[in-house]
Amino acid sequence: MALKMVKGSIDRMFDKNLQDLVRGIRNHKEDEAKYISQCIDEIKQELKQDNIAVKANAVCKLTYLQMLGYDISWAAFNIIEVMSASKFTFKRIGYLAASQCFHEGTDVIMLTTNQIRKDLSSPNQYDTGVALTGLSCFVTPDLARDLANDIMTLMSHTKPYIRKKAVLIMYKVFLKYPESLRPAFPRLKEKLEDPDPGVQSAAVNVICELARRNPKNYLSLAPLFFKLMTSSTNNWVLIKIIKLFGALTPLEPRLGKKLIEPLTNLIHSTSAMSLLYECVNTVIAVLISLSSGMPNHSASIQLCVQKLRILIEDSDQNLKYLGLLAMSKILKTHPKSVQSHKDLILQCLDDKDESIRLRALDLLYGMVSKKNLMEIVKKLMIHVDKAEGTTYRDELLTKIIDICSQSNYQYITNFEWYISILVELTRLEGTRHGHLIAAQMLDVAIRVKAIRKFAVSQMAMLLDNAHLIASNTQRNGICEVLYAAAWICGEFSEHLEEANQTLEAMLRPKVTTLPGHIQAVYVQNMVKLYASILQQKEQSGEKEAAQEITQLMIDRLPQFVQSADLEVQERASCILQLIKYIQKLQIKEVPVAEEVTALFAGELNPVAPKAQKKVPVPEGLDLDAWINEPPSDSESEDEKPKTIFHDEEQRHSRHRQPEIDEEELARRREARKQEQANNPFYIKSSPSPQKRYQDTPGVEHIPVVQIDLSVPLKVPGMPMSDQYVKLEEERRHKQKLEKDKKKKKQKKEKRGKHHRHNSLHTESEEDIAPAHHVDIITEEMPENALPSDEDDKDPNDPYKALDIDLDKPLADSEKLPVQRHRNVETLKSPDSEAPLAEKKSKKPKKKEKKHKEKERDKGKKKEKEKKVVEEEEEEEKKGDDLDFWLSTAPPPASTAQPQSEPEVGAAVVAEPQEVKKEEREERDEEEDDEGKKSSKHKKKKHKKEKEEKSKDKKKSKKKSHHSEEETAGSVQNGTLDDEPLPPMSSYRLLAENPYIKMTYDIQGNLQNDSQVTVSVIFENKSTSFLKSMELNVLDSLNTKMLRPEGSSVHDGIPVPFQLPPGISNEAQFVFTLQSIVMAQKLKGTLSFIVKNDEGSTHEKLDFKLHFSCASYLITTPCYSDAFAKLLESGDLHMSSIKVDGISISFQHLLAKICFHHHFSVVERVDSCASMYSRSIQGHHVCLLVKKGENSVSIDGKCNDSTLLSNLLDEMKETLSKC
């Protein structure tokens, strides 16, 4: 043995440690990969050894290699081995490796559950710490479910070191196992007031993250956070809290009002830039949430903007960046305050730092107005020319387009200027955004009718200079604009002055080098051009010219027919044939122009991107239904090939349809038009007049100003937008002069009266009239489009699962799963889960509290026994608390100022009328209650219930402005179909002393006919720490506790956890039994050690475990026909009981029998019900329950008469308590 150890340590001396590995890698720079693979082989050898130190060393090296990018998932099992080492020095290496490489897909991870649980409950705080840290990295939904309760227990650990870690890990647990949030939330809330600031900060962190995703659930915590904010001096915590408020204020404007003052104080006082930045951000959020008509807050905005200006002017680039970032948030709601700092922002465009420039660009987007758009864009164009690096230039390009096109070209007063800007942008080399420019050109040309003539001339110029754009292959991104140019020239060819020239430009051989889709558009639009030229020539009687142009087409088109691109080829050959036909007609001197143009008659209108989606599904059309019944599986396989073949044939025949002559075509078109006109779902070519101007109210009333186009339009390669700027300035000047004249006239007329009003208006930007009659066509929507805007929410958002109402009382089924006695784990039956989950100390406590409250009320509300009702009330009270805090409570003494009072008053007034009314009503109701007090008890009970329901409805109304989702939720919660059932717990008291309280429940096990599981909840009632708990039972002949193999009947079973003060936890014990026909009682003892400051003492608690017959029954559903057969079979014994003095409703009664005696209802007719259950040993038990006036009679049938009579006796006892 000793020799082996020595040998081991000698071996180790030759092993490489991490440092050797690092050095080795540095020394093998040339053949690093080879060296590392060699090392990995060595590590594999080391992992095979038994020595844990060697293994840990190997895993440590693996961690380093993993960091370098090598996959080490193959060593997952070895990592687990090292994790379970007893020595902390090794254990932490294992956990480190696990935290670096384990994830949800690691399959061995489930093996770690028990190890982690052990480490979590380790007496060494660093073991626990390292397990928690590791868990935060690799927790899976399974681990989260299994360990949630353990971690929750650790949240109340004695050491703050553990507490803070446990609190933080809970966030990950919530994410992976959302069901844990509600049961854990009360404790998390407690931690906000933890004596240790670290724990406090951890809790703030977690709630901040939670609230960011689903803020409305955390609004009730606002007063607590407010207290923390005004008392904390830790900047890290303050930042988080302030951030949290930023998320809450949008939901509650009154909260914002309360916050403004402390926040502005902080802004003035703090020296920490991070805190200042956070405060400014939250103040901005507050201001956004407040309605805009709050002149009082202009001071706060000014303060923020001022502070931000200081940041932006700072030489520290970081501050400059953050300043700009925050500024862009103010911009959204208070653009005026930011616009005054335009100089500063424009200055930032020259900054050396690209990220700062980009931020400044973002700001500019929101700062433009009709007045300054041209100026800003001019500046940007200069930057485009100067910009180095394509990414920034591309960014500038998209920004220019964004800025100009925002809100339906709201700020563009001169579209000629904009088109020339777009044309100038086409000269950018190597941009990726050709398609963007193209899209803009198309959009403007289509939607601004007045600009078409100008646009066409510009596009013709582009086509003419296409060689400049298309020649360079590097510029291929930009050649997309040719697509737009060709289309615009073709579609609006009537505006072309020199159509011939443009057509020739489009037919140049160079064009064939363009990408296929652009060529295709070229080919298509050539014909449009050709058609319009043809018509022009025919009208003016130039027959020869018309034939010439036809010949030109026939000569040039073949180059496209040869194209490699199918689309181009197809279109070209079609058109070539068409034109050849036209030529024939032309030779016969038949006028053709009319018919050719008819091919392209009608106007194309823009269609809104969502139009297709918004087409309502007509009534009676089921999109999911089969049109033809699908063939059965067996058939489809052999038939498929046939059908494909068949299909093909059909297609061929369709192709071979006789060619249609022009007249026929025209006739059909007419018919189609007719049909379309009658079809409500066809997007018609002329939108209804109201629709057309929807987005631009009043635009058509703006006077049309004719401008004299003195600028030559066709100067290729010369920037012109500047000239437009000048022109525009002149125009505006003229306009202003005119207006001034008018005003003077007006003044003369109405001197004195409106004097002030007028002078205020002179500079407002609305006065700038656009240069053109800007007829912006809005995008079309189908008629009777669905108004709803679809949710863009991601259904897979992991945080959505955490949107849980935290104020709702905890239901029994929501308790966290607790670790179980290991014998049970394999035998777990699905039936046992639901009742098992129910447990916990809080329940009795709550009841006690309530009881006291009731006493205080001196029986005023004696009739209101229903817990549900009470809880509802409590909830309301909570809501009232928040309201109270928000509306009347003075701000904390230190910051109180008299100024804040009128604001609060205003807030109340600003409240929605409806809510206020309801509040008054509620108050009235309460007063009412107190007034009438004890008069009519029974009536009141009913009334109360009704009120409760109506209150629920009101509540949902109240909340409705938050979100629709919530409304649905609360309605669901509020309106129960039946009257609510009282809460029931199957846990009975086992024993109690000043230290500990035990409650227990017994569940049968279907899988094993001779075992039951006893779940015991241990609740630590003392202020001491309870540990080394051991439970022992004196076995009887019939009933024995299942002990681990090898232990004697006198050995107790250790309870697998310790209990910090005030904590409760559940353990399970398995018992075997032979006969189940009779109830059993077993004596037992719990021994434990009480540890507190004064030392530790050994304590004992005796108990009696009562196995009732009902605990051997398992709730088993039974169908009525099976039930009838069972009764008919005749091999059941019968017995009956009758209980008098029953006052509870039949439904409650049945619920009690189901719950406490494990029965299920088979059928219920009026006040009569049949019930069924099965024992673990297969006895059938059938009941017929009948309710009379004040009594209940139960007839039972069972295979075993003893069992039946015992069961009925137990039932009698239960019912007599009712």
Next chain:
Amino acid sequence: MIKFFLMVNKQGQTRLSRYYEHVEINKRTMLEAEVIKNCLSRSKDQCSFVEYKDFKLVYRQYAALFVVVGINETENEMAVYELIHNFVEVLDKYFSRVSELDVSFSIMFNLDRVHIILDEMVLNGCIVETNRNRILAPLLVLDKVAES
């Protein structure tokens, strides 16, 4: 929330990496390479915040060593910027006591210890501790155990 914490040298070699949300191993290498490329391309007169994909990088340079932290939009950039310095100060305090070696070397040789320090400061993507003594306490306990 902090998404990842990296220490990378000028040659682009990773010296420390910690991810608070799972990233696959091959994606990690790519991400690290891109992150350091982003940071290296910036001059001293540029700000320490880089927008990268859907998160933000906050970085600081110490001689040849970059500390880069990836955060999402809810984290306070300035606070993280200060955190980095705090972290480096703790490292400096600990390793100057342990060895005279260059900090960069100490980090490589004591990767596990650096991780302990980091885990004490940042847990689950949240800043938990900034007090130097409290951060180092577990490590000192560990060293004592190792010595004895």
